[in-house]
Amino acid sequence: MKKILTIVLIAFTMGLSAQNYIEHTVQPGETIATIAKKYLVTPFDIYALNPDAKRKFQPNTVLIIPNTKVKNEPIAEEGREIIGYEKHKVRRKETLYGLAKEYNVTEDEIKKANRFLYSENLKRGDRIRIPRYKTVVSRQTLSNTVKKYTVQPSEGKWRIAYKFGITVPELEALNPSMNDVIQPGDVLNVPNIEDKEEKEIESAYGYYEVLPKEGFYRLKVKLDLTQEQLEQLNPELKETGLKAGMILKVPAEVDTTTKLESVGTTNLKTSLSNFKTKKLALMMPYQLNRIDVDSVEEAKARIKDNKLLSIVLDFHVGVLMALDSAKQLGISTDLKVFDTRRQASTVSSILEDNDFSKYDAIIGPMEDSNFNRVALALKGDRVPLIAAMNKPKDVYSNVFQTIPEDKLLTKAMVDYVKADSLKTKVVIISDRANRATSEALQREFPNSKLIFTLTSSKDASKDLLYINPASLQNVFPSGKTYVFLETDDNAFASSVISMINGLRTNRAEIILATTDKNKAFEGKDIDNNYLSNLQFHYPSIYKDYDETKDNGFVTSYRKEYGVTPSKYVARGFDITLDILMRLASAENLYDASVNTVETEYIENKFRYNKALFGGYVNEAVYVVKYSDLRIVEAK
CATH class of the missing domain: 3.10.350.10 (LysM domain)
Structure with a gap:
């Protein structure tokens, strides 16, 4: 028996030698991930050769590591070599951060060349040395399982990760300089497997x-x-x-991509544990350079006439109220406010003159281009950037989009109707411009009746934005019927709402709904009494606060300003308090934003889900309804 075992071991050892494997003895503190990174292989490769490592992994364990599968081409590696110093006299308002950017070096490299900066702050008049470097390129042939791969058209990170049998984080670890969005022609490090082993999409x-x-x-x-x-x-x-x-x-x-779940509201007050002072920045277009602060009347007139400024100031008040509420819970905040002036140059100056790497979160800017500029600048330091009032075009890995996507609102409304066990029928009324939406609704409700607006007898492409009242006869039997009205036209909405309101009876309950509550459902031509009679339902990113219940936030605002807070005040309060509560319940905002945590405050709620290879998108939405001329949450 021993001879047989000896023969097996010899054969196994010869096999390892022939296949060019190496042995690694596990050191204290090492993990499978760190060992895989050291040898530039994947954890999957190690587990495949060492299946026992899953249940028994400890120091001094000997692992078999694949050394090479296919011969590697030499890989060019870049390094930096110091070649001298440049003298610099510090000017007013200059910072280490700004100098590092200006000279393309790091702050630590400047400190190493000027040791006094480890104990003293940089100040005007200081004469310092700025190191100068040259790039040294060396070509190295690595005996490992990594090779170069050129990104093909339509390939993203997930396709390449799947193709080579690794995770997206493992792909990113192999390519530290890889862009958030990769482009055709980019060259990446990937596991050096045979072509036949690549998985097909x-x-x-x-x-x-x-x-x-x-x-x-x-x-x-x-x-x-x-x-x-x-x-x-x-x-x-x-x-x-x-x-x-x-x-x-x-x-x-x-x-x-989207799966709405029923998640109970999380009370973060019971899990507060991180009471370090939270460092926040608020970037908003106050445009104070256009206001004469010495003239109170002119300032008031400016605020009254400038809708954007009014929104910004309301949001700002909500932020300050949230800081005060958080303070009462033991959460202290260091807030710095920046005026972006709606100018790209101003935002660039803000980024150059300030070190945001230690900030816990930044709210804003509101403008898409400026928001994108800040997101890209801070992505490397993983500083969370909160899109409070806009839906950014690109949701980078450090972006938190607080406004849910339109498709989530539609899904919330559809799911709400589907969950109503008492419904008997669904009717869809639509103009031609919303044909795609209404036909998608009919696919969700196969037994529904779809009614389109009439077209001109002379020109079938011309929408008359009108339906024949006869088409609604005998459509509403006894019981409950949901009527989806999909339109952007105010006159058409008004006529349909009036018609179906007149068809209500004691036996026929008609509930009006829409997937997009736009301006067609507002204005003097829309009778709110009819909307209330029809219990008008629609999805929304926020709800109105309940006036029937005590509300400390509303009471405090009315006491201070003498009016009811706007939705922008409430939004500033809700977003800021949510950020602070999450930061106080975890190590950082990323750890506190798993999709099982749903929070709710005055008018807004938040449940973040990480987008596919992007940032975090809020998926918490409301379905609200008209009830006795009030808008309340539909339960």
Whole structure:
């Protein structure tokens, strides 16, 4: 028996030698991830050769590490070599951060060249040395499992990660300088596997990125797929288990981008633990350079006539009230306010003159171009940037989008109607401009009746924005009927609302709904009594605060300003208090924003879900309704 074992061991050792593997003895503090990174392989490679490492991993364990699968081409590595110093006399308002940017060096490199800066602050008149470097390129042939790969058209991070059997974070670890959005022609480091081992992206399936802390139970709730079903589609799961950033193959019909869940409201007051002072910045277009602060009357007139300024100031008041509320909970805040002036040059100066790397979060700017500029500048330091009043074009990895996407609002309304076990019928009334929306609704409700506006007999492409009243006869039987009205036209909305209000009876309950509550449902031509009679339902990113209940926020505002707070005051309060509460309940905003945490304040609620290879998007929405001429949350 011993001879047989000896022969097996000899054969195994010869096999390792022939396949060019190496051994690694685990040192204290090492993990599979750090070892994989050291040898530029993936954890999957190590587990494949060392299956026992999953249950028994400790110092002095000997692991078999793949050394090479395919011969590598030499890889060019860049380094920096100091070649001298440049003298600089510090001018007024200059900072280490600004000088580092100006001379393309780091703050630490300046400090190393001027040791007194470790104990003293930089001040005007100081004469310092700025190191100068040259780039040294060396070519090194690595005996590892990494090779170069050129990004193809339509390929993103997740496609490449899936193709080479690694997670997105592992791909990012192999490519520290990779852009947030990769482009065709970019050259990346990838596992050096044979072409036949690369996994193919199959159009007949969908794909999903596993989020941090997601287990099979969460995926069952989100994707409606069991562990067995996922393992059947992704056999490697049986070996590796779920890992954050892993790309899973799922059936094509599974919605991998949006899945509204019923999540209970989280009371963060019970989990406050991080009471370090929170460092916040507020970037808003106050445009104070246009206001004569010495003239009170002129300032008042400016605020009255400038709608944007009025919104900004209301939001600002809400922010300050949130800071005061947080202080009462033991959360202190260091807030710095910046006037962006709606100018790109001003935003650039703000970024150059200030070091934001230690900030816990930044709210704003409001303008898309300036927001994008700040997001990109702070992405490397992972400083959270809060889109409070806008939906940014690009949701970078450090962006928190507080306004939910339109498709989430539509889904919330559809799900609400589907969940009503008492409904008997759905009718959809639509103008031709909203044909796509109404036909999508009919697919959600296959037995519904779809009524379009009439067209001109002379020109079928001309929408008359009118329906024949006869088309509504005998449509509403006894019981409950939901009527979706999809239009952007105020006159058409007014006529339909009037018609269906007249068709209500004691036996026929008609509930009006829409997926997009726009200006068509407002104005003097819309009778709010009719909307209240029809219990008008629609999805919304916010709700009106409940006037029937005591509300310390509203009471404090009325006492201070003598009027009811606007929705912008409430939004400034809700967003800021939510940021501070989350920061006080975790180490940072990222850790506090898993999709199982839903918070709610005066008029807004927040449940963030990490976008596929992007930042965090709020998925918490309301369905509200008219009730006795008041707008309340529909339960």
